[in-house]
Amino acid sequence: MKEKEWAKRNSIVQNNLVTDNTDNNGIKVGIFGTAGNPVESVLVTGNRVLRGAGIRGVNAGITVTDNAVAAINANTIIDSHNIGIQAINCTAGFTNNVIVHPAKQGFEIPSGSAGSGKFNSNTVVNLNSGQNAFQDDSTSFTSTLAGNNWQSSPPIANGTYKVLARHSGLALDVDHQSTTNGSQLQQWTYNNQGNQHWTLTSIGGNTYTITGVQSGRVLDVPGSSTANGTVLDIWDSNNGVNQMWNITATDSGYNSVVNINSRKAMEVVGGVGATSPGAPVDQWTYGLEFNKQWSFQAP
Secondary structure (H helix, E strand, O other), X not given: OOOEEEOOEEEEEEOOEEEOOOOOOOEEEOOOOOOOOOOOEEEEEOOEEEOOOOOOOOOEEEEEOOOEEEEEEOOEEEOOOXXXXXXXXXXXXXXXXXXXXXXXXXXXXXOOOEEEEEEEOOEEEOOXXXXXXXXXXXOEEEEEEEOOHHXXXXXXXXXXXEEXXXXXXXXXXXXXXXXXXXXXXXXXXXXXXXXXXXXXXXEEOOEEEEEEOOOOOEEEOHHHOOOOOOEOEEEOOOOOHHHOEEEEEOOOXXXXXXXXXXXXXXXXXXXXXXXXXXXXXXXEEOOOOHHHOXXXXXX
């Protein structure tokens, strides 16, 4: 597949799947050929790029160039053969993008690039050894960064924990101690059983996988759903972004746990009044309600 290339005014490039392209980029935002006009305003959002940067392994899953003015938001780039997202001579914002296991850097601004970029709330995970989540080699490109996962040290050390809901004090629990794929989660009185023990593994910054000790399966959003109210389960690890979680400290030793695919928070169903054992655990729009905050403690 040839790279997808956009150069237009006030365009939206949304919800596309780009896989195994043979040219230089999964998606390129720039000038068509040598006589085209630069992009004056484009939104690139909700796209999924698998094994971008072409079989030659040059450029990136997404490249913004040619003095484009663009917003690159909520895209997922997986297994790029080179860089995840590249900014060259542009004015662009990059927000809520997820880059998984690029061959080289997550984000790159090459030497000599001019322009500016705002990089907010992006996630880069599973980097190869020696590679950087963000690399700006240009002295003439202004980068502003905030809330990206590589800017945070892991708030919790890798290890095994019990996970307690702030509002109820009850533990994150696999219903009926089930170990099969699709077993749902609930809160339950802590009883020091394996279905209430969870192993955290940082995969970059404050992003983790969370694995049930008893089952060996990971905390998962079924079907990669992005809908509010989806009850969480356990599933075989498949390196899916629906199995990756940003853990961010709130206060008093508690944390939010937000899925990087749906960008929704793990919560106990029923709000802060749901304090009884057996209440399901789902995902919901992020907030600081106490039923969406969790403490990770030694079991």
